[in-house]
Amino acid sequence: MFCLDKCLQSIRRKLGMQPTRPRGVPSSTAGGRRKSVFAEAYNPEDDDDDDTQKVMHPKSDIQRARLAAAVKNIFLFRSLDVFQMQEVLDAMFERKVTPGESVIEQGDDGDNFYVIESGQYSIYVQPDGAAAPKKVGGYDSSGSFGELALMYNMPRAATIQADTNGSLWAMDRQTFRRIILKNAFKKRKMYEKLLESVPMLKTLEPYERMNLADALVPQTFNNGEIIIEQGDDADGMYFVEEGTVRIMRAEHNQEERQVSTVTKGGYLGELALLTNRPRAASAYAVGEVRLAFLDREAFERLLGPCMDVMKREMQQYEQELRKVFGTDVHIDDLK
Known part of the structure; x- marks a missing residue:
C-alpha cells in the first residue's frame, strides 16, 4: 500500500456504504463513462513502461501554463520528478463544466x-x-x-457537481495508475533501500523505515547551488541519494570554511531540528545532487527511536568544528 492509504481508508470508512447512484442530483452530460472495470487488478511490479503507449494530449503554451499552475500544489504529484511531471502535463486534458453538471456520480466506475x-x-x-x-x-x-x-478498484463514493462554470484537468485511469501508483511503489522501494544503508536508522523497525520512506520527498540541486544556509530556520533534514554535499561554516563574519562533506547514504540538517536553533552551517551541492527531504513534522513523528543516536553524533560534529576553527566550540553556542 502507499502513503495515502491511511487517509483514503479513513475516507472509505466515513463514506462506508454500498454505493448507489444518488437520486435528485443531475446526471452527467459528459457521457462515455467506463463500466465494469473492477476486475482490473493493478500490480506495479508487473507494469512495464516500455510496453505502454504514453498518452499525450496536445496543448497550447497558454493551456500548459494554466495546467502547471493548477497542479503545482496537488499532494499526489509532490513526489514526482521533473520528467514524471512533464508526463503528467502531457497526459492531462481539459474539461469545461457548466452549472448543474455532474463530473462524477456515486456508484459509477472510476474513469478519470x-x-x-x-x-x-x-x-x-x-x-x-x-x-x-x-x-x-x-x-x-x-x-x-x-x-x-x-486506486482501490471501487465505485465512486460520492457525486461531484459543478455549481458554476468551471475548468478541470483530467487524467485517465490507466495513466493515473502507471504514473502515480507505480511511482509511489518505486519511490518506496528506492527509499527503503537508501534508508537501510543509513547506520543511524538501524534502530528502526522495518515498518518504521517503510513509513519514513513514504514521507520522503525527492529534491535535486545543481553544482554550487545552496541547499541549506547558515542562520536560516530549519524546515527539515535531508538524506543523500546521489552525489556529494559540502558543509561550510563561517565564524564571526569571516569567510566560510569547509567543515565536512556528506555522500550517498549520509544525512544533513538534523542538528537544527534537534537543538531547535537556526542552521549551524551552510550546505552546497558538489556537481548534481539528489536528496530525499524529510520535513520537520515527519522528523518529529517518525525519527523518535533515532534521537539518542543523533544526539551522540552531535558531539562528533563539535569535534569536527574544533579541528577546523581551532576554538572551543560547543553545540549550545551554535546560532
Whole structure:
C-alpha cells in the first residue's frame, strides 16, 4: 500500500456504504463513462513502461501554463520528478463544466482523476437507505478529486457537481495508475533501500523505515547551488541519494570554511531540528545532487527511536568544528 492509504481508508470508512447512484442530483452530460472495470487488478511490479503507449494530449503554451499552475500544489504529484511531471502535463486534458453538471456520480466506475483549475463544486453522498443525497462538502477553484476509485478498484463514493462554470484537468485511469501508483511503489522501494544503508536508522523497525520512506520527498540541486544556509530556520533534514554535499561554516563574519562533506547514504540538517536553533552551517551541492527531504513534522513523528543516536553524533560534529576553527566550540553556542 502507499502513503495515502491511511487517509483514503479513513475516507472509505466515513463514506462506508454500498454505493448507489444518488437520486435528485443531475446526471452527467459528459457521457462515455467506463463500466465494469473492477476486475482490473493493478500490480506495479508487473507494469512495464516500455510496453505502454504514453498518452499525450496536445496543448497550447497558454493551456500548459494554466495546467502547471493548477497542479503545482496537488499532494499526489509532490513526489514526482521533473520528467514524471512533464508526463503528467502531457497526459492531462481539459474539461469545461457548466452549472448543474455532474463530473462524477456515486456508484459509477472510476474513469478519470480530476484537478480543479476554476469553478465551484459540491460533494453529495447518499447513505444507504436515504431518500436523497446529502451535501457533505465542496471545492472552490482549487483541489483534486477522483483518485479513490482509481486506486482501490471501487465505485465512486460520492457525486461531484459543478455549481458554476468551471475548468478541470483530467487524467485517465490507466495513466493515473502507471504514473502515480507505480511511482509511489518505486519511490518506496528506492527509499527503503537508501534508508537501510543509513547506520543511524538501524534502530528502526522495518515498518518504521517503510513509513519514513513514504514521507520522503525527492529534491535535486545543481553544482554550487545552496541547499541549506547558515542562520536560516530549519524546515527539515535531508538524506543523500546521489552525489556529494559540502558543509561550510563561517565564524564571526569571516569567510566560510569547509567543515565536512556528506555522500550517498549520509544525512544533513538534523542538528537544527534537534537543538531547535537556526542552521549551524551552510550546505552546497558538489556537481548534481539528489536528496530525499524529510520535513520537520515527519522528523518529529517518525525519527523518535533515532534521537539518542543523533544526539551522540552531535558531539562528533563539535569535534569536527574544533579541528577546523581551532576554538572551543560547543553545540549550545551554535546560532
